[in-house]
Amino acid sequence: MREPPYPTEVKPYGRALVDLARRRDEVLCVSGDLTRQCEVDLFQAEIPERFIHAGMAEANMMSMAGALARCGHIPFVHTFGVFATRRPFDQIANAIAYPGLPVRIIGFMPGVSTPGGPSHQATDDVALMRALPGMTVVDVADAVEVRQVAEAVIDVPGPVYVRLKRGEIPVIFDEGHVLRLGQAEVLVPGDDVALFASGMMLAAALAAARALVDHAVSVSVINVPTIKPLDTATVRDAAAGARVAVTAENHTIIGGLGSAVAETIAEAGLGRPLRRVGLRDTFAEGSLTAPYLFDKYGLSTRTLIETIWSVLGRPGPAPDAPAAPAETGEYSPV
Amino acid sequence: MSATVHVSAPGTHWTVPDPRELALRIRLRAVRMVAPQGFGYLGQALSSAEQVAAVFAAARPGVDRLVCSPGHYVIGPFAAAAELGLLDDEAVTGYGQNGSPVEAIGTERSPVMDYTCGSLGQGLSAALGFALSDRLRGSDARIFTMVSDGELEEGQVWEAALFAAHHRLGRLVVLLDANNSQVDGPVDSITTLEPIAAKWSAFGWHAQDLDGHDMDALSSALAAASADTGRPSVLVCRTSTVHGLDCLPPDADGHFIKLPPELATAAEKELTGKLEALRA
Numbered sequence: 001m002r003e004p005p006y007p008t009e010v011k012p013y014g015r016a017l018v019d020l021a022r023r024r025d026e027v028l029c030v031s032g033d034l035t036r037q038c039e040v041d042l043f044q045a046e047i048p049e050r051f052i053h054a055g056m057a058e059a060n061m062m063s064m065a066g067a068l069a070r071c072g073h074i075p076f077v078h079t080f081g082v083f084a085t086r087r088p089f090d091q092i093a094n095a096i097a098y099p100g101l102p103v104r105i106i107g108f109m110p111g112v113s114t115p116g117g118p119s120h121q122a123t124d125d126v127a128l129m130r131a132l133p134g135m136t137v138v139d140v141a142d143a144v145e146v147r148q149v150a151e152a153v154i155d156v157p158g159p160v161y162v163r164l165k166r167g168e169i170p171v172i173f174d175e176g177h178v179l180r181l182g183q184a185e186v187l188v189p190g191d192d193v194a195l196f197a198s199g200m201m202l203a204a205a206l207a208a209a210r211a212l213v214d215h216a217v218s219v220s221v222i223n224v225p226t227i228k229p230l231d232t233a234t235v236r237d238a239a240a241g242a243r244v245a246v247t248a249e250n251h252t253i254i255g256g257l258g259s260a261v262a263e264t265i266a267e268a269g270l271g272r273p274l275r276r277v278g279l280r281d282t283f284a285e286g287s288l289t290a291p292y293l294f295d296k297y298g299l300s301t302r303t304l305i306e307t308i309w310s311v312l313g314r315p316g317p318a319p320d321a322p323a324a325p326a327e328t329g330e331y332s333p334v
Numbered sequence: 335m336s337a338t339v340h341v342s343a344p345g346t347h348w349t350v351p352d353p354r355e356l357a358l359r360i361r362l363r364a365v366r367m368v369a370p371q372g373f374g375y376l377g378q379a380l381s382s383a384e385q386v387a388a389v390f391a392a393a394r395p396g397v398d399r400l401v402c403s404p405g406h407y408v409i410g411p412f413a414a415a416a417e418l419g420l421l422d423d424e425a426v427t428g429y430g431q432n433g434s435p436v437e438a439i440g441t442e443r444s445p446v447m448d449y450t451c452g453s454l455g456q457g458l459s460a461a462l463g464f465a466l467s468d469r470l471r472g473s474d475a476r477i478f479t480m481v482s483d484g485e486l487e488e489g490q491v492w493e494a495a496l497f498a499a500h501h502r503l504g505r506l507v508v509l510l511d512a513n514n515s516q517v518d519g520p521v522d523s524i525t526t527l528e529p530i531a532a533k534w535s536a537f538g539w540h541a542q543d544l545d546g547h548d549m550d551a552l553s554s555a556l557a558a559a560s561a562d563t564g565r566p567s568v569l570v571c572r573t574s575t576v577h578g579l580d581c582l583p584p585d586a587d588g589h590f591i592k593l594p595p596e597l598a599t600a601a602e603k604e605l606t607g608k609l610e611a612l613r614a
Contacts, residue, residue, distance in 0.1 A: 033487075035517075055525040056455075056484055056485075057487045116439050117405075117441045120452055286437030289432060292433075
């Protein structure tokens with residue numbers, strides 16, 4: 001694993017999808033207007049005969065994708081996560097999830113990573129997709145994993161929802177890192193706190209764990225790229241090996257990673273105190289910058305440190321979060 | 335003045351002596367709103383400036399309603415409201431800034447409009463709700479509704495169009511900004527919408543097709559639409575996202591125009607000059 005500030009990459013997904021499609025004729029690329037923003041302008045330019053522009057019509061797009069999958073194609077459907085999940089939810093349920101078809105829904109711009117306000121912020125997409133029977137739900141944010149995600153999901157028998165950060169993607173893992181679908185991974189060992197993170201919150205989780213080492217708090221960091229089906233064995237073992245559990249997600253704390261971990265811990269009868277870091281049953285807002293929102297809505301390294309300090313019952317104020325200056329082209333957790 | 339005032343709120347007042355001048359001031363104000371960020375939804379203000387000015391000239395303050403379906407267009411009504419004294423300078427200066435309720439894409443807390451939404455294709459349905467309520471309560475308020483041509487790709491717009499005509503919601507006036515612009519490029523390169531006016535006519539609407547930058551044509555079309563109370567009306571306004579600002583580069587991205595400082599200065603100078611010429 002690298003140390004922050006992390007270098008960044010652009011279009012790791014778009015490039016990988018083209019490479020995959022060259023090897024797999026079944027792959028179709030479907031776009032709902034936001035072609036460049038979803039990195040599939042590369043696909044449109046290089047394999048135009050398998051690029052379908054559905055326009056700004058998500059309900060129609062999802063029902064069409066279901067039928068394409070019935071015919072043996074593997075459609076990768078692209079738009080922002082918020083439009084991919086809220087608007088055509090009924091079409092996804094009936095035309096894709098119920099028949100269990102291999103449509104891959106790729107939702108960009110997760111959570112408050114956009115300053116565009118509640119209409120553009122996918123803050124409940126994981127909860128919505130997780131509720132659909134048979135839907136696999138994936139949240140990766142590191143470029144090494146993003147590059148592998150299309151390949152990792154292509155042969156899943158049923159539907160898959162993947163949420164991807166837009167724009168500059170941090171490179172957190174070393175080049176040899178392998179994304180294993182359905183598996184959570186303990187990145188850092190520790191026995192006070194089991195800190196479970198997905199997607200964009202992974203960098204903040206690693207930063208919090210690093211900062212707390214100096215204050216004699218031992219935090220294990222578990223990367224959970226597949227939220228459903230959850231790797232319950234790893235989650236259970238990690239929680240059992242710590243005094244408390246904390247989750248971190250760029251999403252509402254209702255129905256996403258925090259809920260999935262809570263269900264696992266409760267069903268295993270572990271009785272560990274749990275704190276969920278994420279949006280606290282609120283919509284966010286429009287702003288000029290995304291870091292402002294991550295900070296305001298408590299999706300930050302600072303909030304993770306304060307939460308851990310509090311749940312462990314440590315006296316006095318929580319230690320400061322490390323400053324994380326990043327040069328242009330570098331990515332740092334907020 | 336409160337930043338939560340909506341045009342239909344009782345007691346709201348403004349006057350528009352010259353809609354042509356207001357359209358120019360909307361453009362100038364929009365440039366000033368976008369300039370601090372160096373980018374933004376300026377193209378939406380440029381294509382809809384005359385429509386917004388015409389609506390503020392035609393609407394009865396404190397009675398008629400304004401719906402802005404495409405939330406990216408709120409910059410136009412905000413700019414008009416600032417020029418007409420409905421929004422104070424401090425509020426409008428916060429446009430798009432961290433912590434400001436005057437957000438760049440319309441939300442529930444946006445001032446000025448009676449309704450706006452950032453998820454496209456939903457505002458016309460809200461306008462129908464207002465029209466039904468007004469009918470139930472015996473109000474003759476008109477509902478001026480801004481809709482964009484890209485939104486016509488969403489099926490919900492056509493569900494609303496069917497409903498409005500069936501229920502003869504004659505107080506409803508849609509200003510359809512046909513600027514042929516969406517994120518991925520010209521709308522007609524993604525989806526064929528034409529013939530737009532004929533589609534609305536076929537659905538039972540009073541439909542007119544006009545130059546959306548011709549203020550006289552807009553004003554008379556609005557008058558004709560408001561007079562036809564037996565069915566809903568739509569004005570298909572043919573516009574451009576760079577209209578009225580000659581200093582913009584020809585390849586400007588109409589959905590999200592970049593306005594670096596030197597271009598903002600040139601735009602300010604150009605529009606100030608046009609305003610002085612109009613007033614001379």
